[in-house]
Amino acid sequence: MNEQTKNESKPLFSISGLFSDCFAPGRRLRIHILLAIFAFAFALRLARSFQIERIEKDGVQLLMMAEDIAENGLDDGFAENPRLPPLHIFLVAAGMRAGIPPEVAGILISVLSGALLVFPVFFIAQNLFKTFLPAMISAIVVAVYPNLARVAAEVLRDPLFQLFSIVAIWMLIEGVKSHKLRFHLVAGICAALAAATRSEGVEILVAYCLYCACSLAVRAADDPPLRMRIRRTLFSVAVFVVGFAAVSAPLELAVSRTMSQWHAIDMRIVSIAEAFVKYPKSELDHKIK
Amino acid sequence: MSAVFEAMIRFGLRLAGSQFPVFIFPLLVFIVFRWRAMFSSVRENPAARLLLSYLLVVFVLRFVLYMSGYPYQGRYFHPITILTVFPIAGGLLLIGRYIEKFKRGNLLAWLVLAVVAASAGKVLNPPDPKKWLKDIPDAIRANAPADGRRTELISVVEDRRLPFYAKSGYHLLMPIFGDMFRDAEIFLADGASETGKKLKGKGASPLDLEGRKGGIKLIVRFDEPTKLRAIAFLWSLTPDKMKADVSFQTVEGGDFLKAELVSSNQEGVVFRQELTAKNIIIAIDVKSNSLWHLSTVRGHGFDSYQVFTQGYYNGMMKWLPEEDFKFGLQSVTQAADEWGGDNVFILFDATIPEVEKALEERRLRGKIMPVGEFTTHKGKPLSLYRGIAPDRRD
Structure with a gap:
């Protein structure tokens, strides 16, 4: 949220004059505005969650697995769906151990993750636009976007995955801008957490x-x-991978002794991509004739 | 138009359709009026470059997933939706600035407020709830035995919310034809190849089936010779309007039986969508061994039902048939008797009169009793039955 510095690259576009009277806020006011947007996003998702009579179909499977793990330990908890990434299930199980009913724990995770999304989106927008106003509007849009808000009131892994993914992207943006390796490390950690929530988390590494x-x-x-530039890039990627492995390797090791078949890099995605690339074009053409 | 290009268009339309309409206009405004700035910023601004890289990867992988025939849900587009937030914000600013040229004042604030109100209204107005998902578990709990025995639900509908909210055990009621696909190998044959391309599950099926003209040949090879069941099953997969043009051939050879479904209609492409959809269902079933979809294409089968319970199969949790039970409605009444009677609930995809008639015809009336009739959000009838307590049986 600092003012634009000389070293920063060109803004995507700049709009001056708009709201110059009411939106030339100081640092403290900006923080307050951002917190207000977060509070609104949280309240909106929470209100929606109170309207839900029956959670999503996929959410039930997550809750049943979490209940199994909370009551009987890790051993058979993943038998229901061994490929399911474990993080969301662990969090719900931890909530249950803390005395929170599983459905409430699942919804709380989603609501909080969905609302927290406004922060990384705001900071990414500020990196793009270089001014406060469009960044604030981006945060507002992500706070009220109906598709995102509705999913963030359900027992689903998507809000948590989105949060980790976008934080990873934000950290990478800060890292490539400032060339500070600690940002790459945090990005790697967040990418691993995203991969432990949904298999698509590996997309960040590829991107x-x-x-x-x-x-x-x-x-x-x-x-x-x-x-x-090559040296700097190699260092950055190496630090990112270290951060990724620091989270994913212990997690994989922990679940490898159970029925879980989860891997940080999902083999299904690799095989689907492989099949897609290798699909014989001549065979396809033959069928279309 | 190539199959891939056609799929890209379908994917694009699906992506556009999954977005909130209110935000599409500012998004387009930004893309149209700031495309030059966007291109230059990709070169100059690492943040824009990184976001574009992420968007590309997400887009391509989601498209590959879409092409693979995996059951696709709107929320898979959400990472793309989040990335559109930035141009949407830019578009709203551009619109606000344009309006303010004509009228002074903080019109942008009103514009944002209107967008917030429209979005919040959409969020807080959920679509029609699936009332039956609440009513059926409520009915099970209300009719559960007073002695506190655990209830068991045998259901034609695969939706875990039913047993979850009813707090009951869960079994599926599926036609026996589903079971034979556990060990079946499915091949798609075309004119050039006798065995065709073996379906390797979700990955291959849509591409195999897209754009085929002049007949579709499906070869199903079974480990056991189950000729009649195979033909019946293939027939059940055939769309009604295509049945006149379909001929079946059965070829026995070696230790397996091969049943072929051949369409002689040269305009087979007309039926492509319908047949494709159903064939994809087969592929998914083969891959995942979750056999539910087979019964959805077959309709109900009072003579072919089998009760399935989850258990380990090849180290994984699968739906396994209760092999000691008989088939059809008898499997249901047998399950109700053996599992305790009045704690066993059965959910049929038919009306109570239809089930009563089927029970009557099979001399099973009185073995189970109706609890209530429900309608799904798609208008399909469901009827809930309950077993009879041992001391009240005839």
Whole structure:
């Protein structure tokens, strides 16, 4: 939320004059506005959750697995669906151990995750637009977006996954801007947490590799020489992977002794992508004739 | 138009359809009026570059997943939805600035407020609730035996919310044809190949079936010779309007039986969508061994029902048939008798008169008693029955 610095790259677009009277807020006011948006997002999702009479179909499976784990331990808890990533189930089970009913724990996780999404979205928008106003509107839009708000009032893994994914992207943005490795480390950790929530979490790793490849291929005016950029990129990716492995490896080890077949890098996605790429085009053409 | 391109269009339409309409206009405004700035920012701004990389990866992988025939839900698009928030905010600002050219004042604030109100209204107005999902568990709990025995639900509907809210055990009622697919291998054959391409589950099926003209041949090979069941099953998969053009051939050879469904209609492409949808269901069933969908394409089968209970199969939790029970309605009454009687509930996908008539025809009337009739949100009838307590049986 700091003012635009000289070193920052060009803004996506800038709008001056709009709301200049009422929106030239100081740092404290900005924080208050952001907190108000978060409170609104939280209240909206909570209100929606009170309207739900029956949770989503997929949510029941999560709750049943969490109940099994909370009552009988890890051993057979994943038998219901061994490929299901464990983080959300663990959190619900932990909530149950703390005395919260499973359905309430599941909804609370979703509501809180969904509302927290306004923070990373705000900071990413500020990186894009360089001004407060569009960043604030981005936070408002994500707070009220009906599709997101409705899912964030259900017992589903999606809100938690979205939160970790977007925080990982935000951290990567801060990392590539400032070249500080600690951001890459946190991004790796968040990406691993996202992968432990939904299998698609590995997309962040792929996207970061794609970004690195593009950044090496395209050189901006003030970029350093290629050799330095390669070295910097390799370090960043290595730190990201260390952060990713620091969370995913112990988690994989913990569930490997159970019936879980979860892996941080989902083999189904790899095999589907492989099948898609390898699909014989001639065979397809033959069928279309 | 290639099958992939067609699928891309379908995917794009599905993606657009999953977005909240109020936000589509500012999104388009931003893309149309700021496309040049967007392109330049991708080069200059690492944040934009990283977001674009993420969007590309998410888009491509979601598309691959969509193409694979995996049952797709709108929430899979949400990572893309979150990424559209930034151009939507930019679009709202552009619209606000444009309006303020004509009229002074903080119109942007009103615009944002209107968007917030519309969105919040949408959030707080849930679609029609599935009342039957509440009513059926409530009926089970209200009719549960007073001695506190655990209730058991045998259901034609695979929805875990029913036993979850009824706090009962859960069994599925599916036609026996489903069971034979546990060990079946399914091949799709085309003109060039006798055995065709073996369906490897979800990954291959949509591409295999898309764009086929001049007949579809489905070969199902079973480990056991179950000719009649195979033909009946394939026939049940055939859309009604296609039945006139379909011929069956059975070929016995070696230790397996092969049943073929061949459409002689050269305009087979007309039926493609319908047949494709059903064939994808087969592939999914083979892969996951969750056999429910087979019964949805077959309709109810008072003579072919079998009771399934979850258990371990090849190290994984699967729906396994209760092999000691008979088939059809007898399997239901037998289960009700053996599992305690009045604590066993059965959910049929038929009206009470239909079930009563079927029970009457099979001389099973009085073995189970109706509790209530329900209608799903799609208008399909469901009827809930209960077993009879041992001391009240005839």
